[in-house]
Amino acid sequence: MNYMPQSSKAQNTAELPYYAQDVDFDDLAKRNPDWAAVCETARKSKWIDFQDPKVVLQLTNSLLKCDFSIAALDLPDDRLCPPVPVRWNYVRWIQELLDTTSDSYSDRYDPERQAIGLDVGVGASAIYPLLAASTRPEWRIAGTDIDQHSLDYARRNVDNNGLSKRVKLALTTSDAPIIPLQALGVEELDFVMTNPPFYTSEADMQASYGSKQLPPSAICTGSDNEMICSGGDVGFVLRILEQSLQLREKVQWYTAMLGKLSSLQQIVAKLKEHDITNFAVACLQAGHKTKRWAVGWSFQDFRPRVDVARHGDLVHAVLPYPTAQTIAVPLMSTEWAGKKVDAAMKELDVRWQWRASSAVGVVEARENVWSRAARRKKRFGGNDSTMKEVKMGDAGEESSEEEEHVALAVKISVSNEKVDVRWLRGTDHVLFESFCGMLKRSLTARD
Structure with missing residues (x-):
């Protein structure tokens, strides 16, 4: 797949903030009639039924439309419906990583800077390419997945949002290189991102659910290949780490989102074992419920701003050197x-x-x-x-x-x-x- 950058007119778009609080459902209802209809039904039953997949999808689509001007997602019933806040926080953090490690030393967004990224495991929603490309007009994103069924829907979502010229999708296999520069038609990338399956097995996933004091607040419609992989999120990210030791500066930032703090601790320990000192960590929590963690590392010598390198609520053991x-x-x-x-x-x-x-x-x-x-x-x-x-x-x-x-x-x-x-x-x-x-x-x- 040829994936060389194309020019597009830069836009001076305002920088969107992180989601820091729980979604204000009443405010969203004022901005979006479809979500208002959900809230009206909830008033009759006195609660919003997030065990209903249609309600979960509507929340996602309402946030995408109101906050990012992204058209409604077309998703199959047997694939993940992505919650928006934590996904956006991951994209926003990557934006800040690039903004604060440019050779201009500017520490801020350059609307004319072109960037090429790779989303490993793009999924049926293509949520990360949609968020990244819709908020950064000069960014181009490649997305790979091992599941053709998911890719078919991902292409529809990209096409429905008019982003097919800047978002390219490709089928891959579980034994192929995770970062296929040659197949993408590029010599280097600005970033790699991935939100890998968190669990090592069905038993691991069930044990995780069973250990929670409260049941999940929303239904999960993910397929096995979206939820489970060999070694879980740690195993998957370690595969990226191994390839990064070969590619090194050909990618400026290798990043991943992780499901547990213990996973972040394991990855940081491995980075230190390989004497990788230029790394960044983040807690991507949006509100009081879901916590996710992110890690990024670079073989280049540009250092991210300290609030980006140490973003959010983190334990001391995972923190990089202060910048x-x-x-x-x-x-x-x-x-x-x-x-x-x-x-x-x-x-x-x-x-x-x-x-x-x-x-x-x-x-x-x-x-x-x-x-x-x-x-x-x-x-x-x-x-x-x-x-x-x-x-x-x-x-x-x-x-x-x-x-x-x-x-x-x-x-x-x-x-x-x-x-x-x-x-x-x-x-x-x-x-x-x-x-x-x-x-x-x-x-x-x-x-």
């Missing part, structure tokens, strides 16, 4: 602290540009040039700097004029008696911490 530090400068003005930062950076053999009007600067270093030995070398004429000046765009963001080795890049922002240091690029967290220590000493030293 930000704050240095307090009490009783000091922004102007004073900014001058101190600028002066400290100008003493170093680094790329540096400071924008005083916004009190933001970016520094790139090819090595540790702030150690005592490096400073001594520079002082006595040993400076052989070839670092070029960083250029800052009209919006106050930075970009490198030439491509050359960067061991560390950070953004420094001064405001409200504090200096925030954001780790943008690099593989060595010790180097980042060392830089922060140097900057703190420069800011707190007496003149």
Whole structure:
């Protein structure tokens, strides 16, 4: 399947937020007459019957229409009907992963950036490609599945939403490569996503249901291939991990959504075993009921913003190294602290540009040039700097004029008696911490 990017007119769409609360059924009824009809029936019986597949499907379709302008899904009775909130939270998190690890260092959505992603196990709904492509006009998504029945419905849903030029679907097999770059007709991908079956067997699935204090709030219509696979979600993601060790930088972000915190803990442990330190984790909870977790890892050296790398309610054991530090400068003005930062950076053999009007600067270093030995070398004429000046765009963001080795890049922002240091690029967290220590000493030293 040839899947080379095509151009499309960029749109300045507003960024949609995460679902953080339970769905407000009354508010949705005001916006959608089909859901209002469900609520009217519920008032007579005094409850919404989520054991009725038609009610579950209507909730999904009403949310898709009202929040994303996506046409109603066409689904068979024997395949999963996807709840929207957690699915959208997963897509939104991937958007933020890409937005905060671009070579522009902008930390925000670029409506002109093209991206190509792969959804492994697209399902009958094609929910992830629909959400991703409908909210990012320059994104193109490939979707694979081992089930032809699901793919037939997925194509209908893609066609019904006018996205067939940007969403391509293909049948695969359980023993084929999970990330088939050659079959997709591409050399690299911006991201891979998957929501694999959570359970290892029918017995495992029944045991999981039996261990819950309360029965599931909504009926599950998933088929065995949607709910069960060898090794469950951990086994499936470990297969992706093994392939990623071969593909490495050909995919910027490998990601997966997991059903249990214990699954996330196992995957993070495996990443650490392979010395993969650039990873991100998320709790995708929407409201008070369903919790899902996500993990992403990269062999590139661009570091996600800290609230993206450590998103949501998480336990300490799964957290990656923090990508930000704050240095307090009490009783000091922004102007004073900014001058101190600028002066400290100008003493170093680094790329540096400071924008005083916004009190933001970016520094790139090819090595540790702030150690005592490096400073001594520079002082006595040993400076052989070839670092070029960083250029800052009209919006106050930075970009490198030439491509050359960067061991560390950070953004420094001064405001409200504090200096925030954001780790943008690099593989060595010790180097980042060392830089922060140097900057703190420069800011707190007496003149």
